[in-house]
Amino acid sequence: MSDEVSVRVKGLNKRFGAFVAVSDVSFEVKKGEIFGYLGANGAGKSTTIRMLCGLLSVTSGDVEVAGVDVVHRANAVRHAIGYMSQKFSLYLDLTVSENLEFFGGAYELFGRAFRKRRDAVMHSLALDKLSGELTGSLPAGLRQRLALACAILHEPHVVFLDEPTAGVDPGARRNFWRLIRRLADDGTTIFVTTHYMDEAEYCDRVGLMVAGRLAALDTPEALKRTLVPGRMYELLGADAAEVKKTAKDLALVGVEPFGATLHVRVAEGGPDAATLKRELSSRGVHVANVSDAEVTLEDVFLCVVGGAEKPNKVPEEAKAS
Amino acid sequence: MNNADVRIEATDLRRSFKTRAAVDGLTLRVTAGEIYGLVGPDAAGKTTTLRMLAGVLDPSGGSVRLIGRDPFGKDGSFREALGYMPQEYSLYGDLTVAENLAFYREMFCLSRDAFRQRRERLLEITRLAEFKDRRAQALSGGMYKKLALACALLHEPKVLLLDEPTNGVDPVSRREFWDLLHDFLIEGMAIVFATPNMDEAARCHRVGLLFEGRLLEEGPPTTLLGAFQDTVFRVRGDRAKVTAALETQADVLAFTPAGAELRIVVRRGREEPVLSVLSGLGAQTTPATASFEELFLTRVRDRADARREEKSVS
Numbered sequence: 273m274s275d276e277v278s279v280r281v282k283g284l285n286k287r288f289g290a291f292v293a294v295s296d297v298s299f300e301v302k303k304g305e306i307f308g309y310l311g312a313n314g315a316g317k318s319t320t321i322r323m324l325c326g327l328l329s330v331t332s333g334d335v336e337v338a339g340v341d342v343v344h345r346a347n348a349v350r351h352a353i354g355y356m357s358q359k360f361s362l363y364l365d366l367t368v369s370e371n372l373e374f375f376g377g378a379y380e381l382f383g384r385a386f387r388k389r390r391d392a393v394m395h396s397l398a399l400d401k402l403s404g405e406l407t408g409s410l411p412a413g414l415r416q417r418l419a420l421a422c423a424i425l426h427e428p429h430v431v432f433l434d435e436p437t438a439g440v441d442p443g444a445r446r447n448f449w450r451l452i453r454r455l456a457d458d459g460t461t462i463f464v465t466t467h468y469m470d471e472a473e474y475c476d477r478v479g480l481m482v483a484g485r486l487a488a489l490d491t492p493e494a495l496k497r498t499l500v501p502g503r504m505y506e507l508l509g510a511d512a513a514e515v516k517k518t519a520k521d522l523a524l525v526g527v528e529p530f531g532a533t534l535h536v537r538v539a540e541g542g543p544d545a546a547t548l549k550r551e552l553s554s555r556g557v558h559v560a561n562v563s564d565a566e567v568t569l570e571d572v573f574l575c576v577v578g579g580a581e582k583p584n585k586v587p588e589e590a591k592a593s
Numbered sequence: 594m595n596n597a598d599v600r601i602e603a604t605d606l607r608r609s610f611k612t613r614a615a616v617d618g619l620t621l622r623v624t625a626g627e628i629y630g631l632v633g634p635d636a637a638g639k640t641t642t643l644r645m646l647a648g649v650l651d652p653s654g655g656s657v658r659l660i661g662r663d664p665f666g667k668d669g670s671f672r673e674a675l676g677y678m679p680q681e682y683s684l685y686g687d688l689t690v691a692e693n694l695a696f697y698r699e700m701f702c703l704s705r706d707a708f709r710q711r712r713e714r715l716l717e718i719t720r721l722a723e724f725k726d727r728r729a730q731a732l733s734g735g736m737y738k739k740l741a742l743a744c745a746l747l748h749e750p751k752v753l754l755l756d757e758p759t760n761g762v763d764p765v766s767r768r769e770f771w772d773l774l775h776d777f778l779i780e781g782m783a784i785v786f787a788t789p790n791m792d793e794a795a796r797c798h799r800v801g802l803l804f805e806g807r808l809l810e811e812g813p814p815t816t817l818l819g820a821f822q823d824t825v826f827r828v829r830g831d832r833a834k835v836t837a838a839l840e841t842q843a844d845v846l847a848f849t850p851a852g853a854e855l856r857i858v859v860r861r862g863r864e865e866p867v868l869s870v871l872s873g874l875g876a877q878t879t880p881a882t883a884s885f886e887e888l889f890l891t892r893v894r895d896r897a898d899a900r901r902e903e904k905s906v907s
Contacts, residue, residue: 312763313735314724358734358761411635435734439680439760441634441789442886443893446849461674467763469737508882509815529768531795532814533884563882566827566851570764578765 276303278430278461279324284468286319293319295484297333301477306452306462308472310569311481312577317465318358321432324463325355349549350378354423354431358438361399361419365409367512368399368418370392371407379426393421399449413444417451424455431455433464436593437471440523449474468568478569480576487576496567498536499575504567505545507534510552518555528574535565598624600660600752601646607654608641608806615641616746617806618655625751628774628784630644630797630814634893638806639787640680643756645676646785659752673701676750678741680757686730690721690740693729694747695881701748708747714741727866734761742770746777753784759793764767771796791886802889804896814885821883823891824864827856830876838870858887 279301286294286587294316301307311317324337326346335342338352363373369390376386394400397417402410407418416436423431433452437445449471456462456476464475472478472492479489488495502525507515512534516527526537536548543551549562601623616638623629631639644650646657647662648671657664659694662671683771684693694715698708716722719739724732729740743759759767774784786797794800794814801811810817823846828835835855839845845865849856859867871878 312765313733313761314720315763318733413635435761438734439757439789442791443634467761467767469764470850483750529771529796531792532818558646561882566854568851573764574768577763578768 274303274459275302277462278303278305278338279307280334280336281320281324282334283397284320284323284335286316286323286328287331292484293478294323297481297486297490298486299479299486299489301430301461301463303461304456304459305477306464308458308475308478309463309465309481309581310467310469310472310478310573310577311465312440313579315481317481318434318483320537321355321463321465325353325432326350327355351426352429354426354428356419356423356431356433358434360390362415362422366407366408367403368405368407368410369394369403371418371422375425376424379510381426385481389425389427393425396454397421412514413440413448416440416444416448418453424460428460430461433462435465435467437466437468445471462562471536472569483576488572492572495569500567500571501538502537503542505536505538505548505569506530506563506565506567507536507552507559507561508532508563510534510557513550514557515559518552518557521555522551526571526575528571530570535571537567537571565568595630598626599658600625601629601785602658603642603646603655605655606645606652606656606657608645608650609653614806616645616652619806619808620655621801621804621811622847623752623783623785625781625783626778628778628786628797628798630794630800631785631787631793631803632789632791632800632889633803636788637803639803640756641806642803643677643754643785643787644679647754654886673748674751675750676745676753678745678753678758680753680760682737684737684744684838686727687728689726689728690716690732691725693740693744697744697747703748711747711749715746718769719743720769724797735763735766738762739766739770747774749777749780749782751782753782755784755786757788758786759788759790767793791884791889794889795885798886800885803890804893805900809892809896818885818888820881820890821891823861823883824859825881825883825887826859826868826878827851827858827881828857828871828876828878830871830874834874835871835876838874839867842867842870846894847887849884849886849890856881856884856887858883858891 277300280296284294284297309317314528323330324335326342326349330343337349340349340352342349372390381389399421437448450461466472477491480487512527512529515534519527523539523542524536524541528535545562545564549559552559599622603619603621606616606619617621619642633639645652658721659671660674662668694712712858716725721739738758738761759770781860799812800814802809832855839848844867845857846860847858
């Protein structure tokens with residue numbers, strides 16, 4: 273990651289009639305950074321991306337992407353960005369290589385220059401063997417990879433990925449993120465939205481949108497520290513409703529199901545795992561095991577977006593940037 | 594299991610597309626009040642299975658019974674008992690949220706009072722109330738999914754088939770989704786939930802792990818996890834370095850980021866060499882219990898490895 277700024281957003285607003293979709297959003301993204309943009313459905317993530325790409329006019333505010341003033345020169349930014357939209361952008365009745373050719377044409381890549389880029393992209397995304405396959409016959413994971421290939425064909429400075437891995441299985445998601453990291457390491461700036469909080473952990477910084485506002489912005493580590501203080505435990509074989517009943521007595525700040533287990537958070541200076549297990553048992557709550565757990569970004573998300581105990585405070589870092 | 598309570602039953606179900614067997618001898622039963630998670634990688638056959646269960650795709654072999662009836666027979670009365678949420682777009686894009694719900698009301702001939710009551714409840718839980726005049730095609734992906742679920746639930750079916758219902762749905766709404774499903778489960782609904790999302794699979798009563806059209810394993814998540822043989826560690830260290838080193842280790846069956854740490858699954862009996870590589874990088878390791886995602890990644894990988902060996906032998 274360099275110090276060069278790739279995306280600069282200041283005081284961005286978007287209204288649709290009386291509906292405020294994006295409200296006074298400001299942030300900067302550095303060249304080669306992976307910037308995660310999270311929030312509930314309808315929080316204004318896609319609207320922001322579409323304004324950054326010059327596809328939607330802004331109500332007010334400044335947007336600069338790859339040195340281009342997008343508010344006044346939307347067309348000029350096209351060559352500098354790649355956009356993988358949430359809705360499917362590929363032609364299912366074209367083959368893999370025909371889709372690439374179509375997108376190449378859209379970016380005025382022809383002849384030798386196109387073939388060179390096509391081969392490079394197909395190789396780096398491991399699509400070589402699929403060039404003659406019909407896109408519609410590919411599983412979701414491979415289609416996403418092809419959509420990424422089409423988005424980076426013209427070597428953009430910034431790539432916008434709007435929920436690139438929705439519906440992709442865990443193995444394929446992992447491979448996809450390995451490719452994203454490699455792109456970023458090579459200097460491409462990545463702006464990505466996702467609802468998978470384990471993926472958000474891969475981002476260098478994460479912004480959290482709540483009802484059109486940027487409620488928090490920082491590294492995953494700092495967000496956890498500031499927004500989810502205390503200690504987290506993982507409980508096996510306990511019933512959420514039963515544990516919640518003891519919340520007041522035992523000063524439990526949060527009780528959330530995580531897969532087959534429960535994540536229970538206690539305030540700073542709270543009991544250790546063994547004490548917590550003893551205390552729960554003495555109150556008649558069955559629990560098979562209590563172990564230390566890491567705070568995850570899902571905990572952060574639930575706290576900030578779910579409007580749990582913590583107020584939606586903007587950390588100092590977010591205000592500064 | 595009480596036979597009288599079986600709501601969904603598939604026996605030796607098969608479906609081929611040309612020469613490829615998408616579903617290859619699948620047998621499953623779901624009882625009233627049960628949620629069954631159908632998990633598997635892309636192209637495992639999840640959608641094909643659900644389409645056959647819903648009676649919209651003819652099986653090549655085997656049979657299906659929904660509330661004891663044959664969805665492919667002449668008797669169409671099972672339809673009222675069925676709610677089906679397909680993965681692809683299933684609503685009218687140029688109708689609003691409220692109009693789509695009204696359309697489903699007409700289809701299932703709901704009384705005005707029942708409709709109002711259910712509609713309010715579903716709009717509230719899905720947080721779509723303030724978007725009720727927005728056209729379906731203008732909704733974000735996650736909101737669209739929520740509307741599709743609301744439409745599938747409106748007639749309170751006895752059997753609910755959900756094909757990846759939470760793709761693109763944010764974590765808070767996803768939890769609300771689950772709370773909603775639990776309310777219906779208590780009332781006796783039988784649900785099949787196809788998902789690539791393993792933390793959701795782990796919340797189902799029983800899970801079937803589907804791979805290449807067959808069930809590799811089936812059972813309650815805790816039972817499956819209890820039988821898991823390989824070793825899981827939490828690793829704390831420089832993530833980039835650790836990742837690079839682990840990618841070349843054949844005995845590392847899976848790795849997952851977990852906060853600032855990584856979690857890895859190491860083949861049983863091969864822990865020592867992997868741990869020595871990690872300590873050489875200055876990383877700290879602590880043993881951990883397997884998560885459902887780790888079980889999934891390991892099983893699928895085992896199966897794919899076995900398949901490759903079969904092929905290289907033949």
